[in-house]
Amino acid sequence: xxxxxxxxxxxxxxxxxxxxxxxxxxxxxxxxxxxxxxxxxxxxxxxxxxxxxxxxxxxxxxxxxxxxxxxxxxxxxxxxxxxxxxxxxxxxxxxxxxxxxxxxxxxxxxxxxxxxxxxxxxxxxxxxxxxxxxxxxxxxxxxxxxxxxxxxxxxxxxxxxxxxxxxxxxxxxxxxxxxxxxxxxxxxxxxxxxxxxxxxxxxxxxxxxxxxxxxxxxxxxxxxxxxxxxxxxxxxxx
Numbered sequence: 227x228x229x230x231x232x233x234x235x236x237x238x239x240x241x242x243x244x245x246x247x248x249x250x251x252x253x254x255x256x257x258x259x260x261x262x263x264x265x266x267x268x269x270x271x272x273x274x275x276x277x278x279x280x281x282x283x284x285x286x287x288x289x290x291x292x293x294x295x296x297x298x299x300x301x302x303x304x305x306x307x308x309x310x311x312x313x314x315x316x317x318x319x320x321x322x323x324x325x326x327x328x329x330x331x332x333x334x335x336x337x338x339x340x341x342x343x344x345x346x347x348x349x350x351x352x353x354x355x356x357x358x359x360x361x362x363x364x365x366x367x368x369x370x371x372x373x374x375x376x377x378x379x380x381x382x383x384x385x386x387x388x389x390x391x392x393x394x395x396x397x398x399x400x401x402x403x404x405x406x407x408x409x410x411x412x413x414x415x416x417x418x419x420x421x422x423x424x425x426x427x428x429x430x431x432x433x434x435x436x437x438x439x440x441x442x443x444x445x446x447x448x449x450x451x452x453x454x455x456x457x458x459x460x461x462x463x464x
Contacts, residue, residue: 247325406431
């Protein structure tokens with residue numbers, strides 16, 4: 227079967243549980259920083275500082291790890307060596323954040339199955355690296371929004387991926403967990419959108435996916451239907 231379809235995936239909360247690994251990274255980093263602070267540093271505090279910093283930054287110039295480092299420095303702002311300690315804290319954070327991810331069920335085998343027949347891509351607004359996750363070999367193309375002056379759902383980011391692949395939007399099937407970023411973005415360019423919804427959330431928005439799946443094991447048969455010229459819903463996996 228010709229590789230005339232591109233199957234693209236979001237990363238965080240689609241391929242793996244980003245929130246879980248981020249929480250673990252922040253807990254460990256907060257513990258490290260607390261050794262150098264008069265008051266305990268909490269993960270919630272670090273997230274609050276990060277959000278505050280992002281609001282004051284040019285969205286086109288944000289480097290995610292630098293924002294993290296700056297948030298650690300801000301947590302120790304009363305110390306003269308805050309910059310140095312923030313760099314050490316960033317290494318603590320990165321060791322866990324980019325360590326072994328918590329993949330959702332059937333992700334790796336689904337990616338491997340699809341890549342044997344179709345072109346595959348990862349397109350993310352975050353900085354989860356497929357290489358550090360051990361899955362870079364499962365993608366033909368990787369698009370990281372922090373390398374561009376725009377992010378999903380901006381059609382320009384999707385178009386950058388399509389240009390790499392030499393594929394038109396009608397040959398793209400995009401899979402993601404975010405209705406706002408992934409589904410709306412895919413719909414806007416005329417691609418086929420697949421909402422990854424493992425917890426069966428109700429969709430109360432005006433954004434309507436073409437398909438919804440609860441686990442990755444459902445995806446190959448859906449894609450095969452498109453490749454054969456059919457468009458039909460698949461049965462949820464048990």
